[in-house]
Amino acid sequence: MVDTALRGQGSPRRRNRFTRTRHLDGRVNEDIDTIFEVNRRFWDASTPSKMEVGSYPLGSFREGMSTLFEHEHDELGDVMGKTVLHLQCNNGLETLSLAREGADVVGVDISDESLRYARELAAETGIEAEFLRCNVYDVPAVLNREFDVVYTSRGVLVWLPDLADWADIIAHSLTEGGRFYLFEGHPIADVYNDDGEMDGSYFDSCPRRYEEAGFGVDQEHYLTQHTLGGVVSALVSSGLQIEFVHEFPFAYWRQWDGMVEDERGRWRVPGDPIPLTFSIRAVNPET
Numbered sequence: 001m002v003d004t005a006l007r008g009q010g011s012p013r014r015r016n017r018f019t020r021t022r023h024l025d026g027r028v029n030e031d032i033d034t035i036f037e038v039n040r041r042f043w044d045a046s047t048p049s050k051m052e053v054g055s056y057p058l059g060s061f062r063e064g065m066s067t068l069f070e071h072e073h074d075e076l077g078d079v080m081g082k083t084v085l086h087l088q089c090n091n092g093l094e095t096l097s098l099a100r101e102g103a104d105v106v107g108v109d110i111s112d113e114s115l116r117y118a119r120e121l122a123a124e125t126g127i128e129a130e131f132l133r134c135n136v137y138d139v140p141a142v143l144n145r146e147f148d149v150v151y152t153s154r155g156v157l158v159w160l161p162d163l164a165d166w167a168d169i170i171a172h173s174l175t176e177g178g179r180f181y182l183f184e185g186h187p188i189a190d191v192y193n194d195d196g197e198m199d200g201s202y203f204d205s206c207p208r209r210y211e212e213a214g215f216g217v218d219q220e221h222y223l224t225q226h227t228l229g230g231v232v233s234a235l236v237s238s239g240l241q242i243e244f245v246h247e248f249p250f251a252y253w254r255q256w257d258g259m260v261e262d263e264r265g266r267w268r269v270p271g272d273p274i275p276l277t278f279s280i281r282a283v284n285p286e287t
């Protein structure tokens, strides 16, 4: 049973197409609200663990630094005076970094625990930002506002079973001429397991159930893999105009043994053999 407070009044845009998930050993039936609820519980449990084990650059953030990478700043452009919607903001580090640069930011996330950290960090640093517990798919129903920028980054897409609705919601949330920016793990990197061996298909977009997670949390959750082409096509179908798609040979986390951290805190496989992250910027065209 899903918490209705989580989903506001419910979005008319939700298509509710995904009703089945596949598990390694056979078929299990789950409805999409169960997937969201299970994933919300996962993040409520794992964000405190991630904060405790030092997964985030809290020290440098507290010293006044931004947690966005340099290339994100360059690609996103100046946010001073702009209204920004940050989707899947987690503990709010990027939300507050954008606010520190003069943006008027709303951070949205499904997890209360994640938002608790975000609000605590805002209070501690005196940075103003609004945080809202909301499923991405319910943003039009709950917020119903237009923003100059929609930003989302680092491990967001695997939690979303439906990219068509996601892209429509982004387009719906942007002013005319407003920009969308995504910096994300590259889906080809997800085809390799923790030992760096190929495991599964790049093209398998069926939500998958996992029993354990890392971060010291043993909690089931569902992940959906999306191809890069699927991400681009969803954005194009929503009416957004893609300005660029960039692929990078570095990751924002140490995915495999043998990776080397570069001088900017990014993790690389020696020789840079495959893309590990990508970014997309798109504009909502003026009519």
Ligand SMILES: C[S@@+](CC[C@H](N)C(=O)[O-])C[C@H]1O[C@@H](n2cnc3c(N)ncnc32)[C@H](O)[C@@H]1O
Pocket: 036, 039, 040, 043, 088, 089, 090, 091, 094, 108, 109, 110, 111, 114, 134, 135, 136, 137, 153, 154, 155, 156, 159, 160
């Ligand atoms: C990997 S984090 C996002 C990146 C963040 N900057 C970080 O490094 O932790 C993924 C976030 O997505 C949120 N999330 C998952 N499914 C969601 C949904 N359907 N609607 C809104 N937030 C969701 C989780 O609660 C979590 O905070």
